[in-house]
Amino acid sequence: MSILESPLTRKLSAFVALSSVDLETLAKFHRRRRSFKAGHQMVAEGETHQSAFILAEGWACSFKVLPDGERQIIDFQIPGDFLGLRSILFRTSDHSSEAVTKIEASEVLAADMFDSFGQAPRLATAILWAVSRDEAMAVEHLVNLGRRSAEVRMAHFLLELGARLKLVGVGDKTGFNCPLTQYHLADALGLSAVHVNRVLRQLREDGLVTFQRGRVSFDNIRGLIALAEFDTAYLDHDGPLLK
Numbered sequence: 001m002s003i004l005e006s007p008l009t010r011k012l013s014a015f016v017a018l019s020s021v022d023l024e025t026l027a028k029f030h031r032r033r034r035s036f037k038a039g040h041q042m043v044a045e046g047e048t049h050q051s052a053f054i055l056a057e058g059w060a061c062s063f064k065v066l067p068d069g070e071r072q073i074i075d076f077q078i079p080g081d082f083l084g085l086r087s088i089l090f091r092t093s094d095h096s097s098e099a100v101t102k103i104e105a106s107e108v109l110a111a112d113m114f115d116s117f118g119q120a121p122r123l124a125t126a127i128l129w130a131v132s133r134d135e136a137m138a139v140e141h142l143v144n145l146g147r148r149s150a151e152v153r154m155a156h157f158l159l160e161l162g163a164r165l166k167l168v169g170v171g172d173k174t175g176f177n178c179p180l181t182q183y184h185l186a187d188a189l190g191l192s193a194v195h196v197n198r199v200l201r202q203l204r205e206d207g208l209v210t211f212q213r214g215r216v217s218f219d220n221i222r223g224l225i226a227l228a229e230f231d232t233a234y235l236d237h238d239g240p241l242l243k
Contacts (some may be wrong), residue, residue, distance in 0.1 A: 001032075002025050003026050003027045003030070003044075004124055004139055006026070006030070006056065006241050007055075007056065007078075007168040007169070007170075008026065008043060008056075008080045008081030009023070009026060009080075009082060010168050011080040011130065011167055011200040012123070012127070012129070012130060014167055015048070015127065015129040015130075015236070016129070017067055018071070018122070018123065018126070018229060020124075021122075021171050022120045022122055023125070024114045024120075025120040025123050026123065028112065029106055029112060029116070030054070030056075030106040031056055031106070032106055032108075033056070033106050034053075034097045034104075034109040035103070035104055035105075035106055036102070036103050036105065038100060038101050038102055038103075039098060040097060040098060041061060041096060041097070042083050042098060042099065043062075043084035043087050043093050043095070044093060044096050045093055045096045046094050047087075048091060048093075050084060050088065051084070051087075051108060051109055052084045052085045052087060052088045052107075052108045052109075052113070053084060053105040053106060053107055053108065053193075054108060055077050055078065055080065055081050055083060055103060055104045055105050055136065056079055056104040057104040058099065058105075059077065059078055059099075059100040059101050059179055060076070060077040060081075060097055060099050060105075061074075061076050061097065061098060061188075062074045062075050062077065062079065062096070062097055063095065063097050063098075063187070064085070064095055066097070067081060071187050072190075073184065073186075074138070074141070075137065076161070076184075076188070077097070078161075078164055078170070082108075082130070083105065084097050085113075085131065088108070088109070088113060089113075089171070091108075092107055100180065100184065101179045109141070112240060113127075117186060128169075129236070133235060133236055136236070137160065137234070137235070138235070139234070140156070140234055141188075144156055144157065144189065146188070147183070150191055150195060150199045150200055151202060151203060151227065152153065152229075153189050153199075154170040154196070154200065154203065155203065155208065155224050155228035155230070156201045156229075157188070157229050159210060159218055159228055159230045159241065160230075160235070161176065161216070162176055162218065162241055163232050163241055164235070167235075173221055174217065175209075175216045175217040176215075177215055177216075178204045178211065178215065178216045181201075182196045182197055203240075206223075207220050208220050208224045209224055210222050218241075221241060225241070
């Protein structure tokens with residue numbers, strides 16, 4: 001895959017036109033390509049001097065584990081996303097990340113990131129945009145957990161995933177392939193797996209969305225958007241799901 005076709009380039013290009021210097025610097029990020037099996041822990045909470053990764057293929061998740069063993073998934077990473085970026089900026093990592101599926105990822109060291117900021121300031125701005133976008137999604141997830149009903153929570157979550165995947169070319173307005181289990185959804189949305197099953201069944205019976213056999217199908221995307229009151233403004237990119 002050329003750097004022009006990489007998911008990260010596609011995502012950052014939604015914010016700024018990348019120059020040849022930017023693209024050359026991005027290509028250097030991909031020098032250390034690695035493969036990981038599903039379940040492999042990429043980043044461990046509390047550890048120091050860890051690497052970050054750029055996800056090229058597959059899905060991962062970031063999470064915190066509570067003292068009682070319960071897990072709260074913070075977010076899912078898809079192609080084009082950074083994993084553990086804070087782990088090279090903070091002295092210790094504040095969360096863990098693991099592969100949900102088999103993944104292909106490029107390892108990025110702190111020196112790589114700091115050198116890129118000096119060599120390609122436009123790229124540094126684009127990466128800051130991506131980090132800010134992740135923060136905006138975290139705010140929406142907090143609202144999801146605190147104020148939205150289970151049905152609205154699920155609808156908003158699936159629409160957000162759809163918009164993110166569409167941006168990097170692996171989803172469209174009809175839906176997307178999704179490897180997540182009901183247990184993943186439960187840990188991300190603050191619901192039990194049984195409740196997740198009920199919510200998905202209700203949304204399917206309402207003719208809005210179907211999640212079966214690893215595929216999310218938007219049966220009535222306008223109705224789903226209306227239910228979730230979903231607005232892509234916080235994602236800060238052109239390319240709404242309806243197009």
